[in-house]
Amino acid sequence: MNHDEALKAVVAGGPASVEAGRHLATCSRCREEASALREIEAALREAAPAPAPADWQEALVLRLSARHRAGAEPGPWTILRWRPALASAALAAGLALAWMGFLPLQSRHAAVSVALGAPDPTSSPAWTAREACLLDLAHEDSTASLLQWSEASAAELGQPQTGDLGYYLAATESGGWNG
Amino acid sequence: MxxxxxxxxxxxxxxxxxxxxxxxxxxxxxxxxxxxxxxxxxxxxxxxxxxxxxxxxxxxxxxxxxxxxxxxxxxxxxxxxxxxxxxxxxxxxxxxxxIREGASPAASPLHAAQSREEGRMLREALARLPPQQRAVVALRTWQDLSFKEIGAVLGLAEGTAKAHYFFALRNLRRRLEPGDEP
The missing domain is CATH 1.10.1740.10 (RNA polymerase sigma factor, region 2, helix turn helix motif)
Structure with a gap:
């Protein structure tokens, strides 16, 4: 077990944590870093953002309840009234999807969100792990994002994912990537 | 729940x-x-x-x-x-x-000020992490989600969520070291 694998197991837990403990017993460098990372963890827990203003939740309940009630009883006439609108929306969505082939990835999400009106709340925008990783890479170079990109790409191509971080950690160890 | x-x-x-x-x-x-x-x-x-x-x-x-x-x-x-x-x-x-939520009301004003400053620096360092690392840290430390749950939220394998967390902590440490420029 190399240094990073041991540290990851100590910080994040998992089946390798016993072996990691043995590594730390003999490696002062890892002991020191593990201790520093735990301090950061503890400080993070204490540095949570302040709570929202007291009236925020109550205002939110009122707003949600009002919207919830408004959409409570659609009835058959409501559905009939919306049929032309649904057909128009479907046509617009089709045109938008054809057009989006020419757009960069990040613009596509906004367009999907608008065109389809978010039928499934978790898929609006439909961020896959691969695409979220692209956003990471756009923000800052991140080795973990590269790992995730390769995993997600392998999944999309139907190749098995090993979940093995060895190559990733080895590259970090050798100074090839900066994590 | x-x-x-x-x-x-x-x-x-x-x-x-x-x-x-x-x-x-x-x-x-x-x-x-x-x-x-x-x-x-x-x-x-x-x-x-x-x-x-x-x-x-x-x-x-x-x-x-x-x-x-x-x-x-x-x-x-x-x-x-x-x-x-x-x-x-x-x-x-x-x-x-x-302000830092965890600051003890019984702490001295100097200690409280130091705690607030540390909390501010930490949140700023967190804000500069890549979004996926930031997400894993926020879900783990402030929501107490397991790595399996974090994976389900972010669409990641559990092992990848752990890797993000580890490298996020390491990045935070580097950013908080004296002499680090934003």
């Missing part, structure tokens, strides 16, 4: 105000914290948390219970936050009242 989730969901689908109130009481603040950390703006965090709840309530009739409500809600919030980050040049904003 409401104790009897099934009964609570039925009440929510029946548009009972108490069920909505319970939803907000249970998840409003955690979602707001998460969104604020992701988009680095308390005000936008409030808006995004509200939007996540609105979308959940709007689609609750279609909710099958295959994921937990908590995971489902954070997934909605995460996608909204990514969309927000992708579509706008977000400028970090920290309200003057946003």
């Amino acid at each position: 409401p104790e009897d989730q099934e009964r609570w969901l039925e009440a929510l689908k029946a548009r009972e105000e108490d069920a909505v109130r319970q939803l907000v009481r249970e998840f409003g603040e955690p979602l707001r914290r998460y969104c604020a950390a992701m988009v680095r703006s308390p005000a936008d965090g409030e808006d995004l948390a509200q939007e996540a709840l609105v979308r959940f309530v709007g689609a609750v009739d279609a909710f099958r219970g295959e994921a937990s409500v908590k995971t489902y809600l954070f997934r909605i919030a995460h996608n909204l936050a990514l969309n927000h980050l992708a579509s706008s040049a977000v400028i970090h904003e920290e309200l003057p009242g946003e």
